[in-house]
Amino acid sequence: MVEPTTVAAMALPGDADIARAEAFTREPFVHPGEELASALAAGTPRRRALDQALAELDAGLKVPSPGWRREFSLLLGLERVLSEEEPKLADGTTLSAHQVDALSGTLTALLAEASNGLGANGGAVDVLAGAAILGVEEEDAPDGPVEVLEEPELDEDEDEEEEVSLDEDDDDEEEFDRAPAEEDDDEEEEDVTAELEAELDRAEAETPLADWDEEEDSEGPEDDQQLAEQPEDPNAAKRFWFEHATGAGKTVAALGFVEASRTGGVLILTHRRNLVDQFHGELRDRGYRDRICGALLDGHDAANGPVTVETYQWFVRNAGRISDSYAIVICDEAHTALGEKTSAAIRAWAGPIFVGMTATGALIARHVTDLFPTQTSRFDLAQAARRGVISPLRCIRIPPGPGVRTIAKVPLRRGEVDTEFDQEMLAELLDQTPFNMAIADLYKTRFNGVPGVVYAAGVKHAYNVAAAFREFGINAMGVSGETPKRELARVLADYESGKIDVLVAEGLFASRTDLIRAGIKEVLDSNSQPVQRVVTGGARVGYQLLLRSELEEARRNGLRLSLFVVGVLRIQGSVTPELAEATIERIRIFGALRGPAEVLRLIERRVARGVEE
Numbered sequence: 371m372v373e374p375t376t377v378a379a380m381a382l383p384g385d386a387d388i389a390r391a392e393a394f395t396r397e398p399f400v401h402p403g404e405e406l407a408s409a410l411a412a413g414t415p416r417r418r419a420l421d422q423a424l425a426e427l428d429a430g431l432k433v434p435s436p437g438w439r440r441e442f443s444l445l446l447g448l449e450r451v452l453s454e455e456e457p458k459l460a461d462g463t464t465l466s467a468h469q470v471d472a473l474s475g476t477l478t479a480l481l482a483e484a485s486n487g488l489g490a491n492g493g494a495v496d497v498l499a500g501a502a503i504l505g506v507e508e509e510d511a512p513d514g515p516v517e518v519l520e521e522p523e524l525d526e527d528e529d530e531e532e533e534v535s536l537d538e539d540d541d542d543e544e545e546f547d548r549a550p551a552e553e554d555d556d557e558e559e560e561d562v563t564a565e566l567e568a569e570l571d572r573a574e575a576e577t578p579l580a581d582w583d584e585e586e587d588s589e590g591p592e593d594d595q596q597l598a599e600q601p602e603d604p605n606a607a608k609r610f611w612f613e614h615a616t617g618a619g620k621t622v623a624a625l626g627f628v629e630a631s632r633t634g635g636v637l638i639l640t641h642r643r644n645l646v647d648q649f650h651g652e653l654r655d656r657g658y659r660d661r662i663c664g665a666l667l668d669g670h671d672a673a674n675g676p677v678t679v680e681t682y683q684w685f686v687r688n689a690g691r692i693s694d695s696y697a698i699v700i701c702d703e704a705h706t707a708l709g710e711k712t713s714a715a716i717r718a719w720a721g722p723i724f725v726g727m728t729a730t731g732a733l734i735a736r737h738v739t740d741l742f743p744t745q746t747s748r749f750d751l752a753q754a755a756r757r758g759v760i761s762p763l764r765c766i767r768i769p770p771g772p773g774v775r776t777i778a779k780v781p782l783r784r785g786e787v788d789t790e791f792d793q794e795m796l797a798e799l800l801d802q803t804p805f806n807m808a809i810a811d812l813y814k815t816r817f818n819g820v821p822g823v824v825y826a827a828g829v830k831h832a833y834n835v836a837a838a839f840r841e842f843g844i845n846a847m848g849v850s851g852e853t854p855k856r857e858l859a860r861v862l863a864d865y866e867s868g869k870i871d872v873l874v875a876e877g878l879f880a881s882r883t884d885l886i887r888a889g890i891k892e893v894l895d896s897n898s899q900p901v902q903r904v905v906t907g908g909a910r911v912g913y914q915l916l917l918r919s920e921l922e923e924a925r926r927n928g929l930r931l932s933l934f935v936v937g938v939l940r941i942q943g944s945v946t947p948e949l950a951e952a953t954i955e956r957i958r959i960f961g962a963l964r965g966p967a968e969v970l971r972l973i974e975r976r977v978a979r980g981v982e983e
Contacts, residue, residue: 382406383420391423395434396632397446401453415484419446433673436694439634440721443675443697445484447630448477455944456917459622459629460657464915467943468749468759469623472612473630475746476725483607603717611704611726611742615754620727621649624700625656627725631675634697635666637722638679641706649679649702666693682712689715701726704738713741758938758962797828806838813872814842821865824874836874845869850876916941916965921953930955941965947972 383391388399388410399420400409410417419442426435434443451457452474457465465473614620628636638649653662663676667688672695685692699719701707704726707716716724726742729751739745749759780796809824824839824846826832832848839846847861847870864870914935924931932955933939939959941950943966950969957963958978963970 382410383424387424388420390427391420394427395419395423395438395442395446397443398450399446401450415442415445415481416449418442418484434633436671436697436721439673440694440697440723441484443631443634444627444723445477445480447632447634448473448480448627451626451630452477456942457626459625461655463622463656465622465626466619466759466940468614468747468754468757469619469626471749472614472623472727472747473626475612476610476627479610479744479746480723605717605720605724606743608722609716609724609726609742610744610746611701611728611738612745612747612749613728613730614747614749615751615759616729618729618749618754618759620702620729621652622656624702624725624727625652625658627698627700628653628658628661628675628677631698633673633675635663635672635676635678635693635695636698636700637692637696638677638700638702639682639685639707640679640702641682643681645702646679646681653677653679666695667691669693671695682707682709686711686715689718692719694721696722698722699724701742704728704742705730708737708741716741758964794828797826797831800827801831801834803834803838806835807841809835810838810842810844813839814844818844819871821868821871822873824872826874826876829876832874832876836872839872839874844871846872846874848874848876914939916945918942918944918949921945921949924953925949929953932956932958934958935963936960938962938964941969945969 392398399416400406410420419438422438422442423434426438452470457470457473459465612623614623624638640646640649650662653659658677661675661677663672663678665678665680665684665688666672666676668691670693672693676695678696699716699722701716701724705728707713707726724742726738728738780799813822813824824835826835826848829850829852832850834848836846836848847864849858849861853861861870861873865873916933916939921931931953935957938961939957941964945966947966947968950973954973954976956976956978957973960979963977963979
């Protein structure tokens with residue numbers, strides 16, 4: 371990267387130089403409403419980006435160098451995206467508040483790093499975006515320092531899997547096998563927030579991930595020694611992560627980073643090949659078809675913001691050969707990148723910015739933060755349910771009977787990038803006729819007449835559970851990842867039309883689109899009569915955004931709006947209480963209503979939820 375001269379860095383640049391640099395980098399250097407002197411003050415990251423771009427132009431470069439792209443393409447792009455009143459993707463999709471939080475939190479950390487630089491020891495910048503940026507309530511913020519656990523060692527053969535048994539002491543066995551005597555229905559059904567908090571407390575108390583390998587206790591370093599090794603990780607300050615609940619739109623948030631990087635390449639890593647195809651589909655659907663690019667290796671360069679999607683296995687195999695064109699690496703399901711070889715390859719690649727994303731960071735935060743030190747956004751399952759992004763869930767536990775093997779006896783399989791239950795043994799344990807009949811009986815007792823989806827542990831298990839449902843008179847169909855696409859499409863159509871009541875699935879949904887379609891159908895079915903009465907009168911179905919401009923136009927025309935929505939209605943954050951008071955007559959909602967708190971309080975009496983009149 372060509373460095374600017376000291377004299378050039380002192381004076382404010384002229385309009386011609388700014389125009390040249392903007393054409394060269396494909397990024398604006400002064401946003402609408404900004405003053406030149408403050409936007410490009412000497413020493414600021416944006417000014418350094420401009421000066422270095424001009425230096426590269428003067429040196430004869432036709433496109434920004436890989437060094438410039440890695441240092442500035444994401445930073446400038448995030449400033450551009452977030453300067454808009456409504457950050458959008460290429461296809462016009464408006465990013466939700468928590469998706470914007472992921473981008474703004476990363477920008478905050480990048481600006482801190484760019485302004486302060488790395489410390490002398492090369493450690494991570496001590497930045498965690500504040501609650502105002504993250505959209506996190508105060509009580510959700512972590513307390514105290516995060517403990518770092520040592521990662522268990524893997525076998526050198528990347529294709530070999532190692533069987534590891536869970537700790538099986540008597541106390542654990544009693545904990546799993548003990549069945550409560552009798553409980554009320556209210557005790558059997560617990561709010562998901564309480565469930566999650568209990569799980570987190572148990573996980574932190576037991577720290578099972580530290581007990582995988584008995585040799586660790588004798589050979590591994592102590593916690594204080596592990597912490598002392600951190601300065602040897604010079605790229606730690608460029609690795610960030612955010613937590614978004616399942617169903618809250620992590621993929622769309624990831625595409626926000628794609629939108630931000632116009633010149634720097636984006637490498638998206640995921641842990642399964644079918645998810646590579648899913649990401650490609652999202653890129654095409656969201657307006658980034660032309661940027662999809664095959665893997666760039668061995669010095670091949672591209673400065674048009676190429677986007678490559680690959681697996682972690684591919685990443686490990688090609689470590690050291692991957693092109694410097696990639697300025698950003700997005701790690702999908704970041705907790706699956708914690709294997710020894712994968713994490714070592716990430717640490718060894720000192721050039722790009724890494725952004726990890728996961729839905730389960732709260733459960734294993736001490737491990738994710740070992741590889742991705744800076745958390746930039748948190749939007750967990752409980753918050754998503756409270757804000758209406760996903761449905762509040764209920765959890766019903768069926769304790770195993772005496773003498774029945776429990777899940778504690780199922781061994782873990784440690785692969786190259788992940789550790790999980792042995793799927794065959796888990797399915798074998800759960801696929802027992804008494805269990806399957808109990809599941810069907812419970813569903814008929816609790817949810818009879820309500821369409822739903824039941825997830826099974828394996829292909830055979832899915833079909834056997836579906837057969838048990840049919841024994842109880844419930845029209846159920848088992849499907850799996852092995853179901854042919856045409857048959858799967860037919861089954862989904864039958865489910866949506868009401869011919870099938872329950873889907874029993876093993877890896878059913880290739881994308882969340884099918885899940886959303888199925889969920890909307892459940893809302894429509896549960897409110898079929900009122901929906902049929904008014905849907906022809908102008909209902910909005912799905913995710914709807916009520917824009918400030920729409921309300922301002924209504925006010926100019928002297929109109930007051932009556933809205934009917936099946937799905938989610940979000941009132942734009944810039945809508946003022948005065949504007950809402952003047953333009954919203956009535957809202958009828960089958961789903962969730964979101965927006966500025968003061969606006970929602972003001973119009974509360976004008977909102978009819980569900981079938982209430």
